[in-house]
Amino acid sequence: MVPLSWYLALAAALFCVGVYGVLARKNAVAILMSIELMLNAVNINLVAFWHYLTPQVPSGQMFTMIVLTVAASEAAVGLALIISIYRRRNTVIAEEIDLMKW
Amino acid sequence: MSFTLDQIHTFTWLIPLPPLLAFALIVLFTNRSKLLSHTVAIGLMGVSWVLSWIVFFNSLGVHDFGHGIDIFGIKFDWLPFGNAATGTTPLTMGTLVDPLTGIMLFFVSLACLLIFIYSVGYSNYGKAADSHDQPGTPPHGVEPLYSRFFAYLSLFAFGMLLLVVADNLLLLFVGWEIMGLCSFLLIGFWHARDYPDPKQITPRRAAVKAFMTTRVGDMFMLLGIVYLYAQAGTLNFRDILHDPSVLLKLATTPSVITGLMVSHVVGLLLFAGTIGKSAQFPLHVWLPDAMEGPTPVSAMIHAATMVSAGVYAMIRMFPLLSAGWEHGHPLTPPMLAMAAIGTFTALFAATIAVAQSDIKKVLAYSTISQLGFMIASLGVGAYVAAAFHLMTHAFFKALLFLGSGSVIHGVEHGHRHAAHGAHGEHAAAAPVFDPQNMFNMGGLAKKMPITYWTFLIGGLALSGFPFITAGFWSKDAILGGAAEGGQWFVFFGLAAAALLTAFYTMRQIILTFHGAPRTAAAEHATERDSIFVPMLIALVVLAFFAVTAGWVGIPESFPVLGGLLPNWFHEYLGGTLIEHPPAEAFLPIALWTSLIVALGGLLLGWLAYRHYRKDAVDPVQRLLGPMFGVLRDKYYFDEVYETVLVRPAYWLSETFASVWLDKGLIDGTLHLIGRASMRLGQVFRDYFDLPVVNGSGDLVGNSVNRFGRAFRIIQTGKVQQYLLIVMAIVVVLGAVLLLPGLGR
Numbered sequence: 001m002v003p004l005s006w007y008l009a010l011a012a013a014l015f016c017v018g019v020y021g022v023l024a025r026k027n028a029v030a031i032l033m034s035i036e037l038m039l040n041a042v043n044i045n046l047v048a049f050w051h052y053l054t055p056q057v058p059s060g061q062m063f064t065m066i067v068l069t070v071a072a073s074e075a076a077v078g079l080a081l082i083i084s085i086y087r088r089r090n091t092v093i094a095e096e097i098d099l100m101k102w
Numbered sequence: 103m104s105f106t107l108d109q110i111h112t113f114t115w116l117i118p119l120p121p122l123l124a125f126a127l128i129v130l131f132t133n134r135s136k137l138l139s140h141t142v143a144i145g146l147m148g149v150s151w152v153l154s155w156i157v158f159f160n161s162l163g164v165h166d167f168g169h170g171i172d173i174f175g176i177k178f179d180w181l182p183f184g185n186a187a188t189g190t191t192p193l194t195m196g197t198l199v200d201p202l203t204g205i206m207l208f209f210v211s212l213a214c215l216l217i218f219i220y221s222v223g224y225s226n227y228g229k230a231a232d233s234h235d236q237p238g239t240p241p242h243g244v245e246p247l248y249s250r251f252f253a254y255l256s257l258f259a260f261g262m263l264l265l266v267v268a269d270n271l272l273l274l275f276v277g278w279e280i281m282g283l284c285s286f287l288l289i290g291f292w293h294a295r296d297y298p299d300p301k302q303i304t305p306r307r308a309a310v311k312a313f314m315t316t317r318v319g320d321m322f323m324l325l326g327i328v329y330l331y332a333q334a335g336t337l338n339f340r341d342i343l344h345d346p347s348v349l350l351k352l353a354t355t356p357s358v359i360t361g362l363m364v365s366h367v368v369g370l371l372l373f374a375g376t377i378g379k380s381a382q383f384p385l386h387v388w389l390p391d392a393m394e395g396p397t398p399v400s401a402m403i404h405a406a407t408m409v410s411a412g413v414y415a416m417i418r419m420f421p422l423l424s425a426g427w428e429h430g431h432p433l434t435p436p437m438l439a440m441a442a443i444g445t446f447t448a449l450f451a452a453t454i455a456v457a458q459s460d461i462k463k464v465l466a467y468s469t470i471s472q473l474g475f476m477i478a479s480l481g482v483g484a485y486v487a488a489a490f491h492l493m494t495h496a497f498f499k500a501l502l503f504l505g506s507g508s509v510i511h512g513v514e515h516g517h518r519h520a521a522h523g524a525h526g527e528h529a530a531a532a533p534v535f536d537p538q539n540m541f542n543m544g545g546l547a548k549k550m551p552i553t554y555w556t557f558l559i560g561g562l563a564l565s566g567f568p569f570i571t572a573g574f575w576s577k578d579a580i581l582g583g584a585a586e587g588g589q590w591f592v593f594f595g596l597a598a599a600a601l602l603t604a605f606y607t608m609r610q611i612i613l614t615f616h617g618a619p620r621t622a623a624a625e626h627a628t629e630r631d632s633i634f635v636p637m638l639i640a641l642v643v644l645a646f647f648a649v650t651a652g653w654v655g656i657p658e659s660f661p662v663l664g665g666l667l668p669n670w671f672h673e674y675l676g677g678t679l680i681e682h683p684p685a686e687a688f689l690p691i692a693l694w695t696s697l698i699v700a701l702g703g704l705l706l707g708w709l710a711y712r713h714y715r716k717d718a719v720d721p722v723q724r725l726l727g728p729m730f731g732v733l734r735d736k737y738y739f740d741e742v743y744e745t746v747l748v749r750p751a752y753w754l755s756e757t758f759a760s761v762w763l764d765k766g767l768i769d770g771t772l773h774l775i776g777r778a779s780m781r782l783g784q785v786f787r788d789y790f791d792l793p794v795v796n797g798s799g800d801l802v803g804n805s806v807n808r809f810g811r812a813f814r815i816i817q818t819g820k821v822q823q824y825l826l827i828v829m830a831i832v833v834v835l836g837a838v839l840l841l842p843g844l845g846r
Binding site: 019022023024031094095097098099100101 | 817818819820821822825826829
């Protein structure tokens, strides 16, 4: 049987990929995708911990479902924002969206 | 007409009010209309007069009027703070008509009414307004301030009537002060008048002088009232003067001044008020200068109101002044003071009157002299005689003043006529002509016959022409009283004064009316003008009373004439006192003295002046030599007062109080405090406020500012950079928290 640590390692690796993507990618859509990666890494953790540590309580699965719901909403809002910004500024490059600069 | 007692009681307090109403109406509504103004003033004064006479004549029908409760009047609680438990009584106000008030009402209301009527003519009513007339100067056309004049006169009459009907000293004092104000306003009525000679007193200064001088007396009087109230607990006349126990208590309680009883001190203080009001020595100086007012005002002040009020107050307070005194005993201190000052004033003023050349000034000094008679008469205890002389004097002195006003008007009229004929339109440029100077007159008897005859009657009454005129009977009564009391100094002093009175009256009559006219103005003088009509009416009525007013007081014991008419005056007025004063005994010496001084004075005057011609030296001056100057200049009293009192007072206020104390000491101290405060404030500002308070405030602001500037470089607007920083911080914090031993 695959030990718990492998799942954790996979989740950590996936999370790091997501972090890297968020910090390094220029395209806003890609950043959004990287965020999805990070969320799903968390989901893996949740499901793994549920399965190995407390299989009789379904809280881990419930959290996962909530996170998925949030992820879906976040993706919808995020994409809507990106489309709106694109229409206005004709770009989806995160560095060029610097209205908040002093 | 007959009235119920209640109606009479009501009338007593209604009497003073119509003139007050007239004052208000004129000031508020009818100021623009001369006709309405004088109609209102005279009409309402007429109402007062009718009420006064109704009250007076009704009092005649009361048996033993004045005794016990047989008086008219009302009384009400004015300040009802009385409390039976603590024994205090409420302060009451009210009116009181007893025989003395009745006499006063009789002649005051009549004289006031006649003066009002006279003023219509005197103020040139009916003439067109003259374009050269300035308000506040004697007019040629109708008086510009006509309505104001009647308003003042009405207020004046109100003050006097209020004083007369008052039943207590406080209300009396209120009327007294209202008259003080009105005399100020009326003496200074021609306030814009100036004279080329800066030494001649102007109406403005005369008004201030009169006001200030009487104020000195009023101050003492107020003290007397306060002291009396403190000692007696009431100011009501009946409560004090008709209660032998109160009088006895006041006369036997030692006062603050050793040797004097309370009644003495109060009497002396009240007498000081009268000295001011009735122009007795040494406060007589204001009265001659009061002649600067229009002539009706002089009549008002001298006959009907102001100076009579002073004597009235003394007659009213006589029981207090004489408390503890009986006929034949030594006089009380207030009586002694009154006898001395009255006699001295009578003689002293008469000597000054002899040397005056201004027709009104002669009369002014004669008023002072006659007031001296009354005061001296009270001083020797001749109570009835003083009141008698007060009444007769009011009539003949009003007559003389109004007559002199008529003369002045006639001469001014003649002057304008003559100047117009001589110089055409250049009359205004003619040298100053004094229409009041008797030496500019002469021969007016033919030009102004009615004025002459009435003036003659007044003059004879003033001299005490025997048997016919009022002045003889009242003066005889005073001399008789002095002789009866054994006060020979008073007797001879007054006799000498009476001699001089007759002399200067004759001098005045001859200089004014007899001989040939000495100027063109006198040549053209006339009384045939519409403005003279109301003036002459007033003169004739007064002349009637100047003669007949004396017949009501002929002593029963007088040879031949006594008993033809009952001595009604004595009987009636005697009721004012608790005990009826004894009828005067007939003293031949008094009668002979009266006869001799009156006729002798008139004869001397006639002998001295009958041949007086233009530009001749005044016979009195020839007789007296350098002494004449002293008399003419009034014994230099004005100059002495100027040097001793007025200048130091000015110095005190202008130099000492204003420059030294106020500007020097007080302002100096204040400036010092101000400068010190400024300096202190500057120090605080420089060394505390600016560096500490402002510094710390600025420091906070500046620090925040600098901090912001320093940190804004990290706000790049790039989301990923922010995230990177968050990451870095998370990593560092995570390392610190999670790795054991790193943070410790």
